[in-house]
Amino acid sequence: MNIKEIAKRARVSIATVSRTINAPHRVRPETARRVRKILEELDYYPNLTARALVTGRTNLIGLVVPSLVHSFFAEISQSLSRVLRESGYSLLIGSSDEDPEIERKTLTHLLSRGVDALVIATVQQTKEIFPKSVKPRVPYVLVDRSLNGLAANFVGVDDENVGFIATEHLIEVGCTRIAHIGGLQISTASGRLEGYKHALKKHHLPIDPDHIVIANRMDESADSAGYYAARQLLGLKIPPDAIFCYNDPVAIGAMRAILENGMRIPEDVALIGSGNLHLDTALRVPLSTVDQQSDRIGECTANLVMDLIREERPKQPKKILLMPRVVGRDSSNRSQKN
Amino acid sequence: MNIKEIAKRARVSIATVSRTINAPHRVRPETARRVRKILEELDYYPNLTARALVTGRTNLIGLVVPSLVHSFFAEISQSLSRVLRESGYSLLIGSSDEDPEIERKTLTHLLSRGVDALVIATVQQTKEIFPKSVKPRVPYVLVDRSLNGLAANFVGVDDENVGFIATEHLIEVGCTRIAHIGGLQISTASGRLEGYKHALKKHHLPIDPDHIVIANRMDESADSAGYYAARQLLGLKIPPDAIFCYNDPVAIGAMRAILENGMRIPEDVALIGSGNLHLDTALRVPLSTVDQQSDRIGECTANLVMDLIREERPKQPKKILLMPRVVGRDSSNRSQKN
DNA sequence: TTGAAAGCGCTACCAT
């Protein structure tokens, strides 16, 4: 069923059918009505592939995330998807499985598909996120993770701030030997580490290199990475009395290690993560965390993306920083003790 | 950058360029080499929209899930995405937000986009999942939830079996007053309910209507639905000593209600859910569950979908049933007591 | 082995 068939049945030209669909005001009401009737009778839906080919716009937005299973990215995808859908866009989702190589291939593929814009939570660490000379002809937005020295559109939180308020929170509840389980070398990890150090300095607490451990994975298995990192910390001669974890999955692994070790949370070791996942409250010990407004990230990104598409010529990249916020729960609740 | 430009620079016709890309054996090796060189120099990637228009195949698979945030569907999406990507397909994902109306619109939209096949975890309850007379011209596969009386391709678990083995597990650990918090009127919910009853009958336990409560939501907020349903059960004169929950999110809510009520799990009330979510082990009480092999669902679906696309003429619909399996954890571990 | 050309379904321009 195509526009030609409709035209034949309605005894008008295909141009008129097209206008009835896309610019009804340019068709005589009576004609439009007749065409519309046929359209409905035959349950016609335009072939969006053909439309895309001629207009040069697919109404497709490409999204690349490290993992769909990680709630944080799932939440972003969900809200992004909702807002875009309401404006007639569809989401072409690719998971990079935390692999830079897959991410690059996926980006190339999405570009080849003609997406109107790209949204990327990158796992790459270099500025050249696109394969050499694959200059994206479309606007793109980085979410959650930014890239040092790359002036790109960005939506996320200020990670140094995340690290700072999380650490300061632990200090405020009375902890003094605060460790950090960090992530790999990406912006979010280094930002949070900086914030952590910054908070310690401000409160005149020493920065002990032994108290900083890097978890070697941050995807679904961040859990076990957090577990081993925490064990390492607990094995120190003077173990920490608090741990700020890179994110909630890491914190969940750390929680397991601490409890297995016969220690109590928060009495012996207080714990805070980041991301504010849905299930945080249902955990062994309800987990304190830093809320990163994942929904808002999705919404803001959707709106930014649509703005970018509408723009004629690329403007100055926009950075949208959302405010992180500490959500205190049992895992850091030492108020009774201090 | 298009095929025409390549042809000009390589001093061949566009047909030859096309053949070099799609059927190299039909081009003289020397010519092919020359063309390929230009292709690489200019970093050419074919316009897949144009290709789709002429071939009639987009290499796009549409996926509609009730929610991306629900880990179970996220896991399916992830594995589906991986397998399809490896075969050159992309996933066009739409979340229906548990709303049948949005689901129908999304389906129409995806069809309009020309997806080669559809994968649907439907929230609809009638056989007519497609809007009236929008006859899908493409194969589709239902996952997780089937539809009574609709002979469609299906991949999922045998839900009656899920209910049966979950309930029997509770019986085996010594529970006798076993309640069920069920889901809304979809196949998975009614299947599990049947299995629950079946197990009770087999073991000569009474089926008490008061012990069957229906949670009115099953998405992210299934948590709170489970909470209220459990409170209702705990308020009975003789409260149950075990609850089989429709799924893990519901069980998590029930867990909260039980603990808040000052009762112990599993000593006072044993608990089992379904879905085997990643975080089950990290919960307040590690949750017993029924594993539904979400990864395998994704993989099987991907393979089935590709088979269906390759088929010339639609064959008999295929039903792929995976074996559910009880995963016993603390929440039902009453072995010491019995 | 290669090239010319039709045509996928649609939009957009120009003409009427």
Next chain:
DNA sequence: ATGGTAGCGCTTTCAA
């Protein structure tokens, strides 16, 4: 207000 038609970038005959 409507129709004719070029052409988006590609694949696929058919001819040479």
